[in-house]
Amino acid sequence: MTAAPADLLIDRPTVSDGAALWRLAKDSKTLDLNSSYSYLLWCRDFAGTSAVARGADGEPVGFVTGYVRPDRPRTLLVWQVAVDLAQRGRGVAAALLDGLTARLVAERGIAEVETTISPGNTASERLFTSYAARHGANVSRAVLFPAGLFPDGPHDPEVLYHIGPLTPRTAH
Template sequence: MTAAPADLLIDRPAVTDGAALWRLAKDSKTLDLNSSYSYLLWCRDFAATSAVARGADGEPVGFVTGYVRPDRPGTLLVWQVAVDTAHRGYGIAAALLDGLTARLAAERAITDVETTITPGNTASERLFSSFAERHGARLTREVLFPAGLFPDGPHDPEVLYRIGPLTPATAH
């Protein structure tokens, strides 16, 4: 993996980015694709807890969506991470995750990160394991939603990754 391009800009998504985020999720072929409407809403209602990576032309080439858990205000739940196929291998997903958590640690005192990953999604497993290692944080895993809970046909279990605590020195 090489470093993220120098002209990469990481900022908050705008509603006008919703369609691009939907396309990135669709093209990933690994994420559960939500409706295009949900990505528009996400860019409106959860922009403060999400991030988008923009290429030199200003167009989104990657994103991370998340929210602060209502019952755990120090925990960021990362919902989805996607990077355009042509931009993979440059550390963009890691830069997005690091940038978002640094911002939220400063703005909202986030100390923990959670996400769910289906078994066999090695790219996500590597991303979050290396994030925990970079930040000197503990990583635990447990099945959050067994396969049998999903009503819409076969679905792999969702494994909850808990990372934390992050400290101010390691949250950036």
């Protein structure tokens, strides 16, 4: 498991973090930016399946949002991961992902992680393949949403990364 840098705290998000998560997503320049309202709702309704990294001032400097799939209650779908530019290269994203999944293996018995990644997003590809390697889990890839399914103009396909199985031993 990747430890968070000593000056950061991995925590659950609160509604008051919603604006900061929206700004982090916006500033990432790679994530699909959702409405600010959606980040507020996310911090209210999915705080238990998400995590934030807080700086010394308590403000979020990174986050991972996710939810447990209703039809697969042992599968965590990671929706977005973002880290403030000044914090990149310090292992924050890996620590967030490791901390969140360790918590959810213990609390909810999750056994798999899924995420989608657009081709060419090498930072996310590295994050999730290294996560699988650290935890001795298999990773498979398949196109989940072809580009033609997106109604709002040109969009790259979304490739599903399926990682598992996770166990209490491999998630820590």
